[in-house]
Amino acid sequence: xxxxNGKSSIIRMFHVHQNYGAKRALIDITxxxxxxxxxxxxxxxxxxxxxxxxxxxxxxxxSEGQILIDGINLSRIPFKRIPFLRRKFGIIFxxxxxxxxxxxxxxxxxxxxxxxxxxxxxxxxxxSVLRLVGMEDxxxxxxxxxxxxxxxxxxxxxxxxxxPQVILADxxxxxxxxxxxxxxxxxxxxxxxxxxxxxxxTHDKELIRTTGxxxxxxKQGRLEGSAFVEKHYDGAIY
Amino acid sequence: xxxLFIRRAIEDTLRNRLLNIITIITISLSILIVSAFxxxxxxxxxxxxxxxxxxxxxxxxxxGVDTAxxxxxxxxxxxxxxxxxxxxxxxxxxxxxxxxxxxxxSSLFENLSENxxxxxxxxxxxxxxxxxxxxxxFAAQIESLDQVEEVEYGxxxxxxxxxxxxxxxxxxxxxxxxxxxxxxxxxTNTIRLVIYSRSEEVEIMRLVGATDxxxxxxxxxxSMFQCAFGALIGLAALFISFLFLTSNVExxxxxxxxxxxxxxxxxxxxxxxCSMLVGWLGCYLSLKQYLKA
Numbered sequence: 001x002x003x004x005n006g007k008s009s010i011i012r013m014f015h016v017h018q019n020y021g022a023k024r025a026l027i028d029i030t031x032x033x034x035x036x037x038x039x040x041x042x043x044x045x046x047x048x049x050x051x052x053x054x055x056x057x058x059x060x061x062x063s064e065g066q067i068l069i070d071g072i073n074l075s076r077i078p079f080k081r082i083p084f085l086r087r088k089f090g091i092i093f094x095x096x097x098x099x100x101x102x103x104x105x106x107x108x109x110x111x112x113x114x115x116x117x118x119x120x121x122x123x124x125x126x127x128s129v130l131r132l133v134g135m136e137d138x139x140x141x142x143x144x145x146x147x148x149x150x151x152x153x154x155x156x157x158x159x160x161x162x163x164p165q166v167i168l169a170d171x172x173x174x175x176x177x178x179x180x181x182x183x184x185x186x187x188x189x190x191x192x193x194x195x196x197x198x199x200x201x202t203h204d205k206e207l208i209r210t211t212g213x214x215x216x217x218x219k220q221g222r223l224e225g226s227a228f229v230e231k232h233y234d235g236a237i238y
Numbered sequence: 239x240x241x242l243f244i245r246r247a248i249e250d251t252l253r254n255r256l257l258n259i260i261t262i263i264t265i266s267l268s269i270l271i272v273s274a275f276x277x278x279x280x281x282x283x284x285x286x287x288x289x290x291x292x293x294x295x296x297x298x299x300x301x302g303v304d305t306a307x308x309x310x311x312x313x314x315x316x317x318x319x320x321x322x323x324x325x326x327x328x329x330x331x332x333x334x335x336x337x338x339x340x341x342x343x344s345s346l347f348e349n350l351s352e353n354x355x356x357x358x359x360x361x362x363x364x365x366x367x368x369x370x371x372x373x374x375x376f377a378a379q380i381e382s383l384d385q386v387e388e389v390e391y392g393x394x395x396x397x398x399x400x401x402x403x404x405x406x407x408x409x410x411x412x413x414x415x416x417x418x419x420x421x422x423x424x425x426t427n428t429i430r431l432v433i434y435s436r437s438e439e440v441e442i443m444r445l446v447g448a449t450d451x452x453x454x455x456x457x458x459x460x461s462m463f464q465c466a467f468g469a470l471i472g473l474a475a476l477f478i479s480f481l482f483l484t485s486n487v488e489x490x491x492x493x494x495x496x497x498x499x500x501x502x503x504x505x506x507x508x509x510x511x512c513s514m515l516v517g518w519l520g521c522y523l524s525l526k527q528y529l530k531a
């Protein structure tokens with residue numbers, strides 16, 4: 001699937017609606033995200049940013065419309081193939097979602113274990129990724145003993161260890177101070193440079209200005225617009 | 239991969255120690271009771287085996303049966319019962335034998351004007367597969383012969399014994415069934431509690447691309463291990479009780495006549511295997527329900 005700029009699409013949505021009973025969380029969303037794009041999904045709280053991300057990795061089934069992930073139609077994917085589809089994504093949650101009873105090493109290793117990788121490869125790769133996020137010396141501790149910024153770095157490590165095609169980050173810097181947020185954003189930029197598509201849901205305009213990328217603006221469940229923002233752009237975003 | 243699953247199962251077991259200990263104790267008690275019944279059945283069967291030469295049966299003939307008819311009667315009895323042993327006892331032989339047995343009361347026989355005893359056949363019948371109910375059928379068939387007056391095989395004692403065995407067998411099946419269901423229920427609920435306590439972990443595993451198989455296998459290992467361990471403890475408790483009872487009771491009660499023996503290894507292994515199967519079933523039921531949700 002090639003878009004107008006000659007890049008192939010990794011995510012395509014056609015007239016997607018998402019309803020929770022009478023409540024309409026997403027209304028008629030149609031969009032394209034190309035491979036290796038750096039995209040922000042922005043908008044105020046309750047605009048539907050998290051819902052949109054959840055539809056990508058099938059945490060929720062779409063009420064209406066079609067979604068294609070790397071050419072796979074999500075409404076036709078067999079239940080047994082869902083785990084394999086999810087391996088295309090590295091997901092960073094706002095609340096980190098680290099397993100509290102497992103140490104940092106095991107939390108990160110889980111992705112490769114689930115993919116059936118060999119023990120030796122897992123050990124080598126986990127150490128390398130933990131080194132990349134600056135958490136190598138904390139690999140044996142439990143998540144509860146880490147700060148929010150450190151937990152988010154572990155979550156980034158877990159998201160990137162499987163070399164996913166797409167990184168989905170839901171408010172990755174929402175609860176972090178500016179220094180910790182910069183570390184996380186630098187890591188995500190690094191992953192983008194290495195070829196991954198990065199999609200970040202955020203309401204933080206400053207984060208978008210300092211990073212730059214395409215911005216999809218959601219408001220009350222509707223896609224209000226799409227624009228490219230240069231790094232260090234100092235004008236109004238929306 | 240299996241090493242990883244086993245490691246995770248062990249970690250999870252240790253993490254939920256109290257819940258697992260309660261489950262193992264319950265399984266042990268169930269296995270202890272069921273295997274106590276198995277032990278009883280094995281030894282009852284052994285006890286019954288004492289009549290290896292068959293059950294002694296007396297066939298009393300009507301008065302005035304012609305000697306020429308005896309071979310026909312003998313053949314008929316043999317056809318009906320496939321008796322291993324058959325011996326004709328004439329009324330005179332019977333009287334002589336009785337006199338020999340009752341030497342001290344010989345005066346009783348002095349006033350006898352005629353021999354009151356009937357001619358008889360003494361037979362021994364082997365029952366295939368210890369099917370004691372067949373005895374009744376054989377007796378009725380022999381009794382229906384024209385020349386036969388009565389068949390005696392101590393039926394009241396035998397019937398009582400059969401009824402007792404049947405009662406225990408029925409109680410064993412009923413208890414076995416109840417404990418089977420109880421164990422499945424307990425394992426199902428334990429695994430369900432463990433899964434619910436780890437629901438966040440399971441959700442995270444799913445989100446990072448873990449297949450259902452990857453999530454399920456450690457639970458299966460955990461529940462089968464619990465049941466195997468519970469079975470071993472239950473059997474060990476039974477063995478200790480068995481040693482205690484046999485050292486105190488056997489010598490006095492059955493010395494030289496009958497030796498109580500423990501459950502053979504083949505059956506012990508079957509019990510452990512069945513217990514693991516119960517663990518698998520309990521786990522299957524709870525996981526099926528949870529992962530579907």
